[in-house]
Amino acid sequence: MDIEILKCHGSGNDFLLIDEISNPYLFSEKQRADLAKALCNRETELGADGILFVLKSDVADARMRVFNADGSEASMCGNGLRCVARYVCELLGKPNALIETMKVNLLVEKEEDLFPEIPTYKVEISPVSFQLKDLPLTLPTDTLIAEKIPSLSEDLTFTALAVPNPHLVAIVEAEQLESNLQLQLSGYVNGPNPLFPDGVNVSFVKPLGKSAIFVRTFERGVGFTNACGTAMSASTLVTCLDGLNQKEEAIEVYNPGGKVRCVVHETNGQYKIDLIGNGTYVYKADVQVNEADYNQFTVNQTKVFTAETEQYAKLEAHAKEYIAQYM
Numbered sequence: 001m002d003i004e005i006l007k008c009h010g011s012g013n014d015f016l017l018i019d020e021i022s023n024p025y026l027f028s029e030k031q032r033a034d035l036a037k038a039l040c041n042r043e044t045e046l047g048a049d050g051i052l053f054v055l056k057s058d059v060a061d062a063r064m065r066v067f068n069a070d071g072s073e074a075s076m077c078g079n080g081l082r083c084v085a086r087y088v089c090e091l092l093g094k095p096n097a098l099i100e101t102m103k104v105n106l107l108v109e110k111e112e113d114l115f116p117e118i119p120t121y122k123v124e125i126s127p128v129s130f131q132l133k134d135l136p137l138t139l140p141t142d143t144l145i146a147e148k149i150p151s152l153s154e155d156l157t158f159t160a161l162a163v164p165n166p167h168l169v170a171i172v173e174a175e176q177l178e179s180n181l182q183l184q185l186s187g188y189v190n191g192p193n194p195l196f197p198d199g200v201n202v203s204f205v206k207p208l209g210k211s212a213i214f215v216r217t218f219e220r221g222v223g224f225t226n227a228c229g230t231a232m233s234a235s236t237l238v239t240c241l242d243g244l245n246q247k248e249e250a251i252e253v254y255n256p257g258g259k260v261r262c263v264v265h266e267t268n269g270q271y272k273i274d275l276i277g278n279g280t281y282v283y284k285a286d287v288q289v290n291e292a293d294y295n296q297f298t299v300n301q302t303k304v305f306t307a308e309t310e311q312y313a314k315l316e317a318h319a320k321e322y323i324a325q326y327m
Contacts, residue, residue, distance in 0.1 A: 013049055106124045121278075135200060157170065
C-alpha cells in the first residue's frame with residue numbers, strides 16, 4: 001500500500017495528514033486505527049500524535065477525521081484543525097472554508113501571521129458544554145465549575161467541560177506544575193476509574209503576564225503533548241470564568257510547543273472560542289506500507305519545508321523566553 005503523507009504540526013502537536021480528496025484511498029475503519037498505531041509510533045521514522053484524514057464532505061468544503069496514536073478516534077482536534085484548514089484552503093484556493101468534524105461543522109480562515117512568516121489560521125472551537133453527561137463525568141451534580149474533587153486532590157479546584165472533547169482544567173501555581181501531580185492525576189482518570197469512564201484530557205494552567213497563560217495538557221489517547229488545541233481553548237475559557245482574563249479580548253496562550261492566541265465569545269449564555277495559531281508543514285513523503293503488517297513500512301521524503309521549520313523554531317525560542325520570566 002502506497003500512501004502520500006504530509007507531516008505537519010500546530011504548536012508542536014504533530015500529525016500525519018492523509019488527503020482522501022485528491023487520492024482514491026479506501027481505508028476501512030480498522031485500517032485507519034491500525035495505520036495510526038503503526039505510523040505514529042515514536043520509535044519509527046515517522047512518529048506523530050495522530051493522523052488527520054481529510055475527506056470529501058456532502059455538507060462542507062471537507063471533512064476531518066482524527067485518529068490518535070493509540071488508534072482511538074477523537075471527536076475534535078484544534079491544532080489538527082488548523083493544519084487541515086491550511087491544507088483545504090490552499091487546495092481549494094480559498095481564504096476560508098467550512099470543515100465537517102465528528103459533531104459539528106466549523107469555520108476556518110486565514111489570519112494575519114501570529115509571528116513573522118508563520119502561516120496562521122483561525123478556527124472555531126465549539127460547541128461548549130458544562131454538562132457532566134457530555135464528558136461524561138460521574139458525580140452527583142450536573143456541572144463542575146471551580147470545585148474540588150476530593151478523590152483527585154485536596155488542594156486543586158477543577159472545571160469540567162466538553163468542547164466537544166472532554167477536558168478537566170485546574171489553575172495552578174508553578175510548584176504544582178513542576179511536580180508529578182498532573183501525571184499522577186492523568187494516569188488515574190485515563191485508566192479504570194469511577195469518575196471518567198471514557199477518560200479525559202487534563203490541563204494545568206499557570207497565569208503569566210497580562211492576558212497571557214501557560215497550558216500543559218495530558219491528552220487522552222496520547223499522553224503529554226507539546227500542545228492540545230481544544231485544551232488551550234477550554235483553559236482560556238476557564239480563566240475568563242475565573243476572572244483572570246476577559247471575554248472578547250485576545251489572550252496569548254503559551255505551551256511547551258510554542259504559543260497560540262484565543263478569544264472567547266459569549267452569545268446568550270453560549271460560548272465559542274477562536275483558536276488562532278500556526279499550521280506548519282514539515283515534509284511530504286511517500287510511505288510504502290506492508291499490508292500484511294502495518295508496522296513494516298518504508299519512508300521516502302519527497303519535499304522538506306526547511307524554511308517553515310526554521311521560522312517556527314524562532315517562535316518557540318520567543319515563547320520559551322517569555323515563559324521563563326514567570327516560572
